[in-house]
Amino acid sequence: MKSVVNSHFSNCNMDVVKEILEKSAYDVEKYKSITVNKHIDLVYDLGTLLATDTNELDTELLRKRPNDYLRDLARDNAQLLVNQIWDLPTERVDGIVVGKFPPQKTVLPRMKPVPRPKPLTKWQQFAKDKGIQKKKKNKLSWDEQLRKWVPTYGFKRAQSEKEKSWLLEVPGNADPMEDQFAKKSQATSEKVAKNELQRLRNIAKAKKIKIPRVGVTNSEVSTAKDLQTAVTVAKASTASLGKFQSKLPKEKEARGVADITPGVTRKRKLPPVSGAEERSENLAIVDTILNKKPKLDIEKAVARHISNEQLERSQEKQSSGNRSSKGKGKANSKKPKGGKGQRKGKTSGGRKRR
Numbered sequence: 001m002k003s004v005v006n007s008h009f010s011n012c013n014m015d016v017v018k019e020i021l022e023k024s025a026y027d028v029e030k031y032k033s034i035t036v037n038k039h040i041d042l043v044y045d046l047g048t049l050l051a052t053d054t055n056e057l058d059t060e061l062l063r064k065r066p067n068d069y070l071r072d073l074a075r076d077n078a079q080l081l082v083n084q085i086w087d088l089p090t091e092r093v094d095g096i097v098v099g100k101f102p103p104q105k106t107v108l109p110r111m112k113p114v115p116r117p118k119p120l121t122k123w124q125q126f127a128k129d130k131g132i133q134k135k136k137k138n139k140l141s142w143d144e145q146l147r148k149w150v151p152t153y154g155f156k157r158a159q160s161e162k163e164k165s166w167l168l169e170v171p172g173n174a175d176p177m178e179d180q181f182a183k184k185s186q187a188t189s190e191k192v193a194k195n196e197l198q199r200l201r202n203i204a205k206a207k208k209i210k211i212p213r214v215g216v217t218n219s220e221v222s223t224a225k226d227l228q229t230a231v232t233v234a235k236a237s238t239a240s241l242g243k244f245q246s247k248l249p250k251e252k253e254a255r256g257v258a259d260i261t262p263g264v265t266r267k268r269k270l271p272p273v274s275g276a277e278e279r280s281e282n283l284a285i286v287d288t289i290l291n292k293k294p295k296l297d298i299e300k301a302v303a304r305h306i307s308n309e310q311l312e313r314s315q316e317k318q319s320s321g322n323r324s325s326k327g328k329g330k331a332n333s334k335k336p337k338g339g340k341g342q343r344k345g346k347t348s349g350g351r352k353r354r
Contacts, residue, residue: 034083036076044084047104051081119206121199229254236261 043052053073061069088099120128127134140149143160150160168180204211232254235242273281 032075032079034079036079038076038080042077042080044081045105046084046088047102048106048108049081049085050106051077051084053077119203121206122202225254228252229257232257233261 038053038055040055043054044050045052057073058069085099088101090097090099092098126132137152139151141152142148143150143164145164146160151157165184168184170176170178170180174180201211231251235245238245
């Protein structure tokens with residue numbers, strides 16, 4: 001009985017020891033040492049938190065278990081980088097320990113350029129020049145008419161204005177049947193549109209973009225190009241896109257307004273040609289110019305030769321005819337003169353011969 005108890009107790013001890021060893025191995029695997037040994041020290045750039053490992057890779061381990069090997073390698077290098085960060089000089093700022101990092105040595109490339117600062121609006125530039133500082137507005141204000149606190153801005157402010165203006169007075173010079181609420185709503189929408197147009201103009205002015213004054217017909221501020229642009233856009237804004245609009249005498253259409261003219265088909269830009277295609281096209285053009293041979297059309301050449309011979313013969317005949325006509329004229333130019341007086345032996349009168 002005693003031997004059985006001893007054997008059972010020894011088995012229990014072995015199980016406890018095995019469990020303790022497994023737990024310690026797990027802890028060692030989970031919480032590795034902060035000391036890492038490398039054959040070649042890493043090159044550090046703490047300004048950019050960069051560590052460069054120039055040691056050779058273990059190809060056998062990388063081939064057998066690549067995931068575990070790369071994970072352990074990344075962990076060791078990260079531990080070395082953290083060790084270097086903890087060796088930096090520190091200072092306390094607002095009760096927090098802050099490390100002093102050195103300036104960066106490595107210039108990291110960017111995929112896109114550094115974004116430019118956003119240009120100031122017209123009001124922001126004016127406030128900056130005049131030294132006007134932005135003050136925080138109160139969210140609520142007391143309204144004596146409604147006898148309650150109303151917000152100073154937002155949709156609830158518009159709702160409170162509707163509650164206040166439930167009754168509108170008709171002006172003396174206005175039509176009594178005119179809807180004053182619709183008139184006020186239209187004036188508000190026009191004011192909002194005007195503010196939005198001014199905002200877009202300020203953005204274009206800050207970015208130095210020239211925009212036409214579409215719809216502006218004031219001769220003092222509008223140029224001929226602006227008026228031409230306004231006429232072109234106004235004609236294309238009809239239901240037929242300007243198809244049935246008549247033109248004025250000597251009227252010209254504005255150019256460069258396809259983006260703001262409705263219904264205009266824009267030309268698609270061709271994709272950029274590669275260097276090899278452009279080179280082959282240029283070489284083909286040069287070959288056609290240098291290797292160009294004159295084409296001989298035999299039928300056309302024979303016909304031209306025959307026509308030239310016929311022309312020469314006709315000219316010769318015409319010249320010979322002119323010579324013969326001139327010779328005949330000289331021979332027959334002198335005519336014999338008729339005799340004067342009466343015939344001899346004939347005294348009696350009679351009919352004259354003709």
